[in-house]
Each structure stands twice: as structure tokens, then as C-alpha cells.
Amino acid sequence: MVDTSVKTPDPLPEGVLLALRRASTATITTQLLSRGLRNQFMQGLRALNPAQVNMVGVAFTLRYIPAREDVDVLSVFQDYDHPQRKAVESVGRGEVLVIDSRGQQRAASLGHILATRLLHRGCAGVVTDGSVRDSDGFATLEMPTFAMNPSANTNLIQHHAVDMQVPIGCGEVAVYPGDVLVGDSDGVVCLPRHLAEEVAEAAAAQEHLEAFVLSKVESGRPLRGTYPPDEATRAEYEAWAAENPLL
Template sequence: MTGYSEELLNSCRSVTTATLTTVMFKMGVVNTWIRGAFPLSGDSQRVAGPAFTLRFIPAREDLATPASWGSPKSTRMAVETMPEGCIAVVGADGCTDAGIFGDILCQRMRCRHVQALVTDGVVRDLEGIEETQLDVWANGAASPAAVASLTFANWQEPIGCGGVAIFPDDLIVADSDGAVVVPQVMVSEVIEAAVEMEVQEQWILEQIKNGAELPGLYPMNDKNRRRFEEERRRGSSPKNPG
């Protein structure tokens, strides 16, 4: 696993992907939300960890064969190199008519303490995958094996997934809104800003619950920002800014 500390990862798990996309937008990084990657389980918890990348390309008949499953360059071998705590991110070019992983590979990933699987493609053996309790963000399920439409190319190299560029060890955060990539060089800056934004928005939400109007509050004008900072210093509960 990369040098991400457990403290930093816990901070990541405390902020939503919606907040992260907003923070990165303000920093000029817009294309961060992985299209087509949705939680397959309604009770998936927010996850955060370094990306372990896998890349599929369109099928070519001499390569996409059942024999390829035993190749040294196969999804099976890739799974065996996944470090504990990583999030497997699989670029499948948005293919939705062949499942990139099934229950056996997902069970092995679970045994290796991989946190989650994120893909712009689909999985197969959905009932079995649910039994593994591996958290999966995908574009659905399909019965055919990956070789019906895809060729596995490699792992731990830059990929495109859901229209987003992802490099090995970029930070992935996924929750009920989908999955987001935070470029590795920006992680500390983004997470610090995201944690602060969540504190501010929680205060704003409490003001709204207490009857405050939106203008001047969201976003905060100078008056409300001073109130926020003062109440934060005092540790007092939010009050309606009458």
C-alpha cells in the first residue's frame, strides 16, 4: 500500500464525494467523477484507498480466449498482486455486455483485504459477489464472461475509467453518489479543504433547519462567516441569524 496514513484515510472517509468534486472543481480539476460506477449494494459504506489499476481493451479473437485465463498476464495474476487496503479500479471502456469479474475473483480479493472494486463496466455472478461482501461500484451485471467482449491488457498502469484518467496509487473515494479520483499529488491539499468545507456546510445546514434564508448564507457572506467563526471558537450550538 502507498504512504497514505490511516489518519488521512479516515479523514477521506469522513467527507462525501460530492464535497470532494466541489473542492477539486474550485482547484481547477473538473473531470474526477467516474461515470458508470454506482454502488451495487444499498448498504455500501464509504471507502477510501489507493487505486490498483487494471485495463481491458476491446476483444481480439486470438487473445480473448478461455486459455487466456491461465496466462501470466491475466486478471488472476493481477488479483494476486493487489496489496491490502487498495481499491481495484478496472477500466472496461464502459462495456456492459460482459462481466469483468465474477464471484471467485471477488472472493479472492476479499481474502486479500482489498477494500472495493470500482469499474465503468459490469460484473457477473452478482448473487455470489454479494455473498463475498466485497463492496462493488459498477454499471450493473451481465452473464457473459469478459472474454466475450474484452481482452485483459495489463495492471498497474495509467487507465481511463468512466472517462477519467487514473494512475496507480491515486486516491479513490466511493460512496452512494459514485466514485471519485483524487490525484495523488493533490491528496493532502484536497482532503484538508474538504474536511473544512464539511464543517462549514454542517453549520449552514443547521442554520437552514433553524429557519435561515439562503441568500448570504450559502455561500456565506462576511457577516455570516464571522458568526460561523465566532461560534466555532466558542464551541456553541448554531443559532438562527435573525
């Protein structure tokens, strides 16, 4: 059985990080499907800064439940240990803050000031299946952020930050602290931590092969025999790969 208990994860080895930075979410979802996992791509999220879409990092989770008017009042923000603020000041270098907003978009999961603090903490990105406010700030923020639609409302209007570093759902995907989040212009995929190394390696190999296949399709070859490659095309690829090794 897969161990999903929550422990402080080790940092990702540099080689795994490098391979995942080069891998597309499309390739990773295919590699996950070949291992039986078909629900790892988060639904309905988009990158808020088109110049900052490539993201790789380790999940730091924050869980929201529905707000209640007598509990979630503005004065709670006077407490620097409010769970939303505490989470922001706990995220470590190379981690991605993943927020379970239950797919609800009527209030922002966070705003530009908190995101700027995360950037300064070395956070690798922010992912929420909800909204953000201060959209202009996110459009130029130098940290990948993935969310649904904007909402000017502060989180208290719909969300109550309740816990961090617990398993959550985000975009209909289970996220365990320590899982690996990869983002690009298609969106965000959650890679179970125990598969990160082997998927990174397999994704790099798939992309190397696909670069060759694409060059053949660009030169006018039909799909039959080329995509997927038959034995002859594979042999051609092997010869090409000997000259153009995967680095």
C-alpha cells in the same frame, strides 16, 4: 509539471485516510474544481451493495482491450498467471482495483469469486466502467464495488486483460496507479495523489462549515446570507466552531 510516472506509491497517511473517509464525493469534486480539475468524477457507476458504499483506497489499475475470438478462449483461464487473475493476486491491502473496461457492458469485468479473493487480500474496493456477473454475490459482498450494469457473460466475450499498474481511463476519468479513489452513494471520484493531503484537509473544513450552514437552513433561514455564508454567518460559524472544533 505534475509527475505522472508510475511508481509504487507509499501508503496514505492515517490522518489523510480518516479525513477522506469522512468527506463526501460531492465535497471532494468541489475542492478539485477550486484547483481547476473538473473531470474527476466517474460517469455512470453505482454501488452494488447499498450497505457498502464508503470507500477510500489507492488505485491499482487493470487495463482491458477488446477481446479477439482466436486469443480469448476459455482455456486461457487454466493459466493462473492470466493478467486478470494475476492482478487479483497482486492487489495490496488498502488498494482499490480499478478496471478500464472502456465503458463496455456486454461482458463482466469480473465475478463474485475473484471479488471475494480481493476482499480476503484486504482490497479496499473494486471499480469498473463495465459490468460484473454474479450480481447476488455483489449485493451482499462486504467490500464496496462500483460498476455499470450486470452482465452474465464472462470477460473473455468482450475483454482481453492486457496490463496492470499502467495509466487507464475509467468512467471517462484518467486514473494513474497510486491515485486515491473515494466512493460513496453518489459514485466514485479519483483524486490525484499529489493533491490527496491538501484536498482531504480542505474537504474536512468545508464539511464542518456546511454542517453549520445546513443546521441554519434546517431552522428556516433563507439562502441569502447563509449559503454561501456572508460575513455575519461566518462570524457565527467561527463562534460555533470554537465550541464544536473539527476533530
